[in-house]
Amino acid sequence: MSGHSTFEPKHPALKWFESRLPLVGLIHSSFVAYPTPRNLNYWWTFGGILSLMLVCQIVSGVVLAMHYTPHITLAFDSVEHIMRDVSYGWLIRYIHANGASMFFIAVYIHMFRGLYYGSYKAPREVLWILGCIIYLLMMATAFMGYVLPWGQMSFWGATVITNLFSAFPVVGPTIVEWLWGGFSVDNATLNRFFSLHYLLPFMIAGVVVLHVWALHVVGQNNPTGVEPKSPKDTVPFTPYATIKDGFGMVCFLIFFAWFLFYIPNYLGHADNYIPANPLVTPAHIVPEWYYLPFYAMLRAVPDKLGGVLTMFGAIIVLFFVPWLDTSKVRSGVYRPLFKQFFWIWVVVCIGLGWLGSKPAEGGYVIAGRILTIYYFAHFLIILPLLGLFEKPKAVPASITEAVLGKNKGAAPASAGVSAPQTKG
Amino acid sequence: MSTTMSFRSSLLRPLAVAALAFGLAAPALAADGHGTPKPPREEWSFAGPFGTFDQAQVQRGFQVFKEVCASCHAAHLFSFRNLAQPGGPSFSEAQAKAVAESYQVQDGPNDAGDMFDRPGRLSDRWPSPFPNEQAARASNGGAYPPDFSTLAKARTYEVGFPGFLIDIFTQYQENGVDYIHALLVGYEEPPEGFALPEGAHYNKYFPGHAIKMPQPLSDGQVTYTDGTPETLDQYSRDVTAFMMWMAEPHLEARKRIGFQVMIFLIIFAGLLYFTKKKVWKSVGH
Incomplete structure (x- = not known):
């Protein structure tokens, strides 16, 4: 998978270039000859979809930055200028705003896939951790991007989130002033957020390169969780994965286009079409949908510092999943108990998201506390114990065996093999 | 309201309370x-x-x-020009111009340094x-x-x-x-x-x-x-x-x-x- 490329240039000019910088060989070994497991299902197309979304956000963002003005008296109107007067400005701005949500939908599916099929287990721990870093960077980037239109929710969201850092003892207030560049969310804050919002995507791109590099060192996981053992278990990336990823991407673009062209404001807040006003607080300050589970956890804890630590802890715990999961079996397909707990956890995450959108009162808070505890229990108690007590099903000897066992209907070598969840 | 309040700095809390007290909260x-x-x-x-x-x-x-x-x-x-753009009221340019000219818009300063009123043009914003x-x-x-x-x-x-x-x-x-x-x-x-x-x-x-x-x-x-x-x-x-x-x-x-x-x-x-x-x-x- 790594190592020397099998690419042999024919053309003399290309030979000359390759002997000086083997760039074409690198691309060839990474995206053409690269062996991919033959049994990948469509959940594996989300890596490609995420690359597409990153490019889409950077391109649309660069164009928006040409027309946007990062000043508190002009920011809102400059965004509306883009919406009204710039040629196809409405399209570029809606692509960027909805693209952020699409990016998060894709990343959540990508993460759930990794958690279900055990893609974080040895030897893919570094690959997984790089992914967690990308996710953190995405959260920071999206948060600062939402501040830029300088609407009511931009301003108050920024105020609430930056104030979280004041919970830290001794250094808290200093950190907050440092983030603000002053004594409240103001022009200095908007300017630095714009600068960082432009910078962070390129840092994401850098970590994505590391993520893909790590992927190409250890190879892709697959629905069986069994490493490829012979060339029969894999197919070359091109044409097999390229065409399948391409189909997945276009299907995802149809989903994206539905929101973009028909309900472009569905995922946003009406309040953000009101210019920011530090004297008027919105009735409910709600973050963007992709932060809602964490917002629910923040409010579930009665103590401010405790809430902040819980919220960050919910992400930090993901970094340790490779060591919290003690099971020797990689894929959830062969883990009957894990499978059930996985889906319970998914429902808990969605439940937390719903609670995050509700006012923090009465039953919502109690439900938020129960689900927060369950969220952490899944990682800190259930995952470690499952590996010790669960009796996994028999794992197929190879990918090919699993595939042929399913498709040909022939009885596989070991009777206990269940069909992996593969499609297409 | 109450919970989000607790995350706000003590500096902003009086402002928010004042805003609510005056009934200015955005509906x-x-x-x-x-x-x-x-x-x-x-x-x-x-x-x-x-x-x-x-x-x-x-x-x-x-x-x-x-x-x-x-x-x-x-x-x-x-802007007045918006009245004549496609996909809305789509007035003719002459109609939009007539609407604009029925308003007095402040312009200036002129060469003498004075602000002056003139009839509106298509490029003008709607007067507040x-x-x-x-x-x-x-x-x-x-x-x-x-x-x-x-x-x-x-x-x-x-x-x-x-x-x-x-x-x-x-x-x-x-x-x-x-x-x-x-x-x-x-x-x-x-x-x-x-x-x-x-x-x-x-x-x-x-x-x-x-x-x-x-x-x-x-x-x-x-x-x-x-x-x-x-x-x-x-x-x-x-x-x-x-x-x-x-x-x-x-x-x-x-x-x-x-x-x-x-x-x-x-x-x-x-x-x-x-x-x-x-x-x-x-x-x-």
């Missing part, structure tokens, strides 16, 4: 469960995947805006009724009439579960206009025992019900020239459609291009699907 999220009914869902020509503005309706709405609303409400992102927010408040009992530019997108109401999920499939994006229409026709006598603050009016759909704006429209108030019924309900629909266009002037282009993109993507996906099938035919997977 963006209607129907928060305190006895505010959900606005009924109306039929709008611009709803759905093939929605377009009804040109005559938007023109009538402009007339209502110009003759009634604009005496208190600004629309600072709206008040020079600043304080002047607007002083003339409106302390309330600030919101700017119309993006107002139709800045108002909504909570749909709740599972309606908010169904809205994705039915492409419901008319929360704002449904709320505004309901508000305009929602003035009534306060119920027994409702303590209406001084200078406020009772509105069924306004969060908290006490709105500073007196009922702005009533039957027969604006004279239509095309025989359309001169009723409160009709005025309200017309001006709301106009507000939607003002907030989203490229709505028609968006839906038109959206359909073309959808057709392209679906055909492209179909071609890719069959190509993929052919490529993978000989490989068990």
